[in-house]
Amino acid sequence: MFSFNQWLRENKVAMWILTILRVYIGYDWMTHGWSKLTGGFQAGGFLAGALEKATGDHPAVQAWWATFLEKFAIPNAGLFDFIIPLGEFLVGLGLILGCFTTLAALMAMVMNFAFLFSGTVSTNAQLVLMQIFIVVAGANAGKIGLDHWVLPYLRGLFKKNASFHPTDTPTITPTKKTA
Numbered sequence: 001m002f003s004f005n006q007w008l009r010e011n012k013v014a015m016w017i018l019t020i021l022r023v024y025i026g027y028d029w030m031t032h033g034w035s036k037l038t039g040g041f042q043a044g045g046f047l048a049g050a051l052e053k054a055t056g057d058h059p060a061v062q063a064w065w066a067t068f069l070e071k072f073a074i075p076n077a078g079l080f081d082f083i084i085p086l087g088e089f090l091v092g093l094g095l096i097l098g099c100f101t102t103l104a105a106l107m108a109m110v111m112n113f114a115f116l117f118s119g120t121v122s123t124n125a126q127l128v129l130m131q132i133f134i135v136v137a138g139a140n141a142g143k144i145g146l147d148h149w150v151l152p153y154l155r156g157l158f159k160k161n162a163s164f165h166p167t168d169t170p171t172i173t174p175t176k177k178t179a
Contacts, residue, residue, distance in 0.1 A: 008137040018141040021130055022095045022105075028127070029108060030092025036085035043080035047073050050118035060119035069118070087111060095134075098145010105134035105141070 008014050047069055053059060054066035061069075073080060087107065094104030109131045112124040134141045139151055 005136060008133060009140050011140070014137065015140050015143050018134060018137050019098070019144040022098065022101060022134055022141055022145075025108065025127060025130055025134070026092045026095025026097075026104075028092070028123075029088050030096060033085050033088030033090070033092055037089055041081055041085050042077070043084055044074070044077040046118070046120075047077055047080065050120070053119035061117065065117045084111075098142040098147050099150055101142030101145060101147050102135055102138055105131045109135070 008018070050061055051066055051069045051074065054061040054063060054069075059066075088111065091104045091108045091111070094100050095108070109128055112128045112131070115122070115124045116128075139147060142148070142151070
């Protein structure tokens with residue numbers, strides 16, 4: 001029986017399709033991040049605009065997200081001025097290079113959802129759909145990339161460190177009292 005999940009995770013054709021998809025999405029993230037890093041990005045206006053979308057008869061931003069924006073994001077806009085461009089750039093770089101691919105795609109999804117929660121549809125919904133395939137595919141999405149070498153190396157490190165732990169758990173046996 002055909003399993004799409006298994007096909008994404010193990011098939012060589014899927015590996016090539018995922019590589020093209022990964023590089024395309026990565027380029028999109030990296031170029032947007034780079035333009036924000038070099039262009040003096042300020043998140044304050046976007047955050048204030050998102051907060052405004054939480055009012056009216058049919059708000060595009062839910063109350064719980066508006067509370068987050070009002071109480072945390074807007075007072076810390078300077079932090080977001082730094083982490084949004086850097087996050088976009090690093091996610092893009094990770095996807096292009098195929099290094100920590102699943103983590104990069106997952107973090108891209110987090111950013112896309114934050115933009116969606118803020119009332120900005122744009123290409124965010126499509127990117128989330130494409131990134132889901134990369135996350136579900138796991139290591140197969142990064143086989144044509146640095147993950148081909150990085151993941152086995154890290155697995156080897158963890159196996160070496162596991163050898164330092166005792167394999168047998170000592171047991172305590174009660175002693176008999178003699179009279």
